[in-house]
Amino acid sequence: MALVLTEEQVMLKESAAGFLAEKATVAHLRKLRDSDNAQGFDSDVWAEMAAMGWAGIAIPEEFGGLGYGYTGLGLVLEQAGRNLSASPLQSTVLIAATLISELGNSEQKGRLLPAIAAGEQLITLALQERGHHAPQQTATSARRDGDDFVISGSKLMVLDAASANQFIVIARTGGDVGQQQGLSALLVDAATAGLSVERREMVDSRNVGALVLDKVRVPAANLLGAEGDAWGGLSRTLDIANIGLAAELLGLSVEAFERTVTYLKERKQFGKVIGSFQGLQHRAAELFAELELARSIVLQALHAIDDGEQELALLASAAKAKLCEVAQRASNEAIQMHGGIGMTDEYEIGFFIKRARVAQHTFGDYNYHLDRFALLSGF
């Protein structure tokens, strides 16, 4: 696939840009934060997004989706990054729907994917257990008991936990902590006895939660994929998740950068606009070059998903690591080049650095993915 957008994709990008710039901006995020909204996003706006088909954007048409592929979803996520739009696009559309597609049987796909595409179900992945993304280290256990599984353990950083109808809990049905083999994916209804969901307030004001699973009993039919064999599908889902997060980080970085360049053209000191100082010019120009590279790697990775390429893992880690690096630089430079006003909560630029670090961390940060990229590259 050529690394350019089709006409249909350009239209999608523009309509996402227009909608989000009106309905889900930084000002809206601020309002959600200041009203201490436990859900972390606006349900009405999400309903509108779903009505436009975004909840099923990458879901094949046979399951009620738009079938625009991940490139389409990536374009929307990029715009969400620009506006810091909070919604279940990441948790449900990018991640849960993908995992269900990867691991689910036809009955599960036929039931769950259309419900997601219609915006009726919010489903989210419960994976991380400690400070860092380390899927092989999963210790939460699921023990077979007759026709049920009994799950015990705890989870962190579960996206949109407070509003999810169901969780996909990654638990160990076999193997040892540290092994890929022995991991299973289980659907757990939010109302199941023994499951407690605690809201956690993170620096980006999104809603994540911590789960405690105390002998949570679910029927064996809730297993996605074969018992002990979730790794392949999980791993591919995480690659796609990281590419989607990279797309979001791209939008975030570009927006922070553009706002900064605008400021460099306005703010005057020493009788000139500060953008006339070469010390700042060169840094802005370098960052611009980095952003161009970032855009290419994200687009290439998105295309690779839609083309079903085998090299996805390498590209996913490449895209995520690169975007972690660029987002860190862009968000730091944004504050520094704004001077004092960049440090204020009243001004919006600080929201970008906050979301950036959480998105960077989610499903593996720079260090994780750079290391994985090296390993996958054979050294």
Add this chain to the structure above:
Amino acid sequence: MSDLEQFRQETRAWLEENCPESMRTPVKGFDDLYNGGRNPEIDHPDQKVWCDRMAARGWTVPHWPKEYGGGGLDKEQVKVLRQEMARINARSPLDSFGISMLGPALLHFGSQEQKLEHLPKIARGEIRWCQGYSEPNAGSDLASLATKAEDKGDHYLINGQKIWTSYADKSDWIFCLVRTDNSGSKHEGISFVLFDMASPGVTTRPIKLISGSSPFCETFFDNVKAYKSNLIGEEGKGWAIAKYLLTHEREMISGFGAAPKKSVGQMAVEAIGSDSSGRLANGILRQVIAQYQLDTLAFAATMARVGDEAKAGQGLGAASSIFKYYGTELNKRRNELNLAALGEQALGWDGPEYRDGVVSRDWLRSKGNSIEGGTSEVQLNIISKRVLGLPDA
């Protein structure tokens, strides 16, 4: 026993007896430091006890002359005192802009009367000071400041606005740069005056930082009286004082570059684990932390070297720019590494699980270090021009 050794033993004994147990615990962050003032914010009653005991010996400002409330100690004695305080993890009894910024400027430029009036109150933590330098249109270009001071005989009438004034709403007095003359170049006609923040016509509006607290303010002056007895140095010659004070502010801020008590590497090992030979389990993070720790070591050595080289009485000059630049960049690196090492734990904003977000809030606050006290870019410009002798574009 040498005199210095005797001083050490006496100091050790006195500290053991007088430093309350609670003041031998680490401060919980920026806001946990004791700043004194007319209405001090006291989180723990021992803060005031500790400050008062130290002040009685002049040890809140051990290097100042005794007549101004200081301890009259020489450099070696001050070093010993600091070492002995560090030995028992004693907190600094008093942190204030009066000590770190105004004090040095007054000692250098103030009249005897002004010194006697203001310095002891700083030493005892009675008056808390804020810094009225920046204005909306005078940030990096500080000398273009426009707050107007009109000559009214025994006093000036001050009108104008300052911004980013740290703790203006909590401070008792301000050291303020005002314009007494518009006719010359922008560096001329600036005066350095002190006045009471309780004076009629002073208002402050707190501004919230990205870290969630509101340490700084917009500060407005509407026909505020500042008595000429509180003009420091000559009228219209305040720029030299302003710059002198800035070198001390920069030295203070560069102290943030010091290595933390618990090394980042140690913290990372605890959070991530290590292999059988003790290497941090994440090789990439290990390298970046090692680079950072090496630089803090070299930075500390540089501070020590330049300190030893400086002859008594010599200003810090461009060295303060190097330290300010490097120290604040180091502190920003350290805070980013905290995030990388601690992961999810560092990204919390509130709640007991995250100790009320202390790690993320300190990280966000650290971004201001390379802006306050003159930005990194301004420091680099000073080094380029004054040290390297490079011409303007």
